[in-house]
Amino acid sequence: MxxxxxxxxxxxxxxxxxxxxxxxxxxxxxxxxxxxxxxxxxxxxxxxTVALAAEVREIKASAVKNNKELLEKAMASIERNHGSAYFAKDGDEAIKIVDQIIGKDKVVIKGKSMLGEEIQLRHRLEELGNEVWETDLGEFILQLKNDRPMHILSPAVHVPREQIAEIFSNFFQKEVPPDIPAEVAAVREFLRDKYFKADVGISGSNVVAADTGQIVIIENEGNVRLVTGTPPVHIVIVGIEKVVPSFQDAMKVAEVNWRYAQYDAPSYVNVISGPSKTGDIEKVITYGAHGPKEFHVIFLDNGRSEMINxxxxxxxxxxxxxxxxxxxxxxxxxxxxxxxxxxxxxxxxxxxxxxxxxxxxxxxxxxxxxxxxxxxxxxxxxxxxxxxxxxxxxxxxxx
Ligand code: SF4
Missing domain, CATH: 1.10.1060 (Fumarate Reductase Iron-sulfur Protein; Chain B, domain 2)
Structure with missing residues (x-):
């Protein structure tokens, strides 16, 4: 055969x-x-939202056409904001960049990212000797189940509460009933500690504004806030196609995205422009106040340029x-x-x-x-x- x-x-x-x-x-x-x-x-x-979606289609069409120039602009904006921007031509290059940033034996927490799945990010970081935790509830279930996402938005859509109760009871070594609030609470309790112990937080991004270098991440669980705001280092890995010309465009993309993903308004829209900073003492800007001291954005191609062309x-x-x-x-x-x-x-x-x-x-x-x-x-x-x-x-x- x-x-x-x-x-x-x-x-x-x-x-x-x-x-x-x-x-x-x-x-x-x-x-x-x-x-x-x-x-x-x-x-x-x-x-x-329907008319806005038509406008967003035009924004995306023009952004794809001008991707090279927008990407350069976005990378320059990120650097201007005291972040570090990288271009990775494929998954291997992206993993190498992450590896160089984080080093070995680190605790890494992750937000949901299809791109992370595309390049097998968690598995490869684990192979490099790191402890990696998915923090999105669906991805966490799949991590324990040793399974793959079955939907791009709701990765564990195929696992009913009864099966989740069994998986959690096994993992947490205590009875977790097939009751959704109890299942959510069990994961919350477990991950709390990981957020504050983690050396690195890794997220994706729904859209990137080239003019300001801001990345926008839509979420409901609140895990992305913690992943991107708690550890000393935040790494974003995002496809090159996610860049649009301006922050206003980015917000239009975000609004259409969450509406068609079934939300009037998501619980959180995270807009991140650079590392955390303060000027409260003598107006001297110092990086790494309460949030990450380092902010890295890796733009991944991995076949997207071929698609663009x-x-x-x-x-x-x-x-x-x-x-x-x-x-x-x-x-x-x-x-x-x-x-x-x-x-x-x-x-x-x-x-x-x-x-x-x-x-x-x-x-x-x-x-x-x-x-x-x-x-x-x-x-x-x-x-x-x-x-x-x-x-x-x-x-x-x-x-
Ligand atoms: S995921 Fe949404 S935007 Fe993408 S093809 Fe499906 S319906 Fe269209």
Whole structure:
């Protein structure tokens, strides 16, 4: 059996198995129902969001076109703000930069980041001898379960509360009931100590403003506040496609992002411009007051430049990672994210083809997509996934 045939056969078995898994079925059914209801009601309460989304599409299209120049501007702004900016051409380079910043045997706390999954950040930092903790509740569950995210926004969407209770009871060595508030409280208690012991906090970013060098991170749990504000060193790893021209643009992107991710207003919108500082003593600016003394931003390419330069596919870079398309996808609804790759569903097949192994690796996902177009209707960026899937299929066949 050729490598590709074997991969397709394993992939099909995996999807079939997932489609018969009662835990997945129960958890995804609950999630789809509540996500759809929540998005519909938030868009009804804030109807201007639809027009704002169209404006954001234009912002993203222009930003992707001018990415090189915006990236240079963003990096210069970060340096001006007393941060350090880096460019990494691939995952290995990004890990090397992180390794050089943090050194060995450190306690590292992480916020949720799909890009972190893309480059296997936690595993690779652990291999380098660090103690690494996921602080997003969903990612923490997956860390204990030794599993991978099954949704870009809600990574543990496939794990129902009953199974989480079992995992937590085992890990915490005490009875944790299948009661969501009790499960949340158990993790809060455990991670509290890690926040204050950590040497380094690592986060992603939803969007970066080139003019001010500010990074914007949307969250609800409050873990990102602690990850980015408590340890002495904060490292951001972000894809080059996340840069937009101005802070105003960045806030528009953020607002559309959280609305389509089902929130009227998220609990927190973190805007970070540089290391913590004070001028309270004799007006002398001193870095490292209560927050991090060091602020590092690593921009990762890892195939994104190729996507930018390919006009047939560069609309995939407009993706805000709101996750809405997945809840509309008929395949996702029965299998969750059991595609075996970091990026999931139709849009994920395009990303996989560019940043996670190439078109052959993406082939099984490309042929799983039904090209029904329900994702395009839901997508705030109106990304034409079925069209790109069709084109990539032809490319896979030709090659
Ligand atoms: S493709 Fe569209 S709907 Fe899907 S995650 Fe990206 S922005 Fe959201």
């Amino acid at each position: 050729s490598e590709l045939n074997k991969e397709i056969s394993d992939y099909t078995k995996n999807l079939n198995k997932a489609s018969k898994d009662e835990n997945i079925n129960r958890a995804v059914t609950r999630a789809v129902k509540s996500f759809r209801t929540n998005v519909a009601s938030t868009l009804a309460r804030f109807p201007h 390919n006009l047939d596919y560069n609309q995939a870079l407009f993706c805000l990672r709101c996750g809405g398309c997945m809840y509309e996808c008929p395949v996702f609804q029965v299998t969750a994210g059991h595609y075996g790759r970091t990026y999931l569903s139709g849009i994920g097949s395009i990303w996989t083809a560019f940043v996670d192994g190439g078109p052959d690796v993406a082939a099984p996902m490309l042929y799983t997509c039904l090209r029904c177009g329900r994702c395009v209707e839901q997508c705030p960026m109106k990304i034409d996934v079925p069209k790109m899937v069709g084109e990539l299929r032809s490319k896979v066949v030709e090659d």
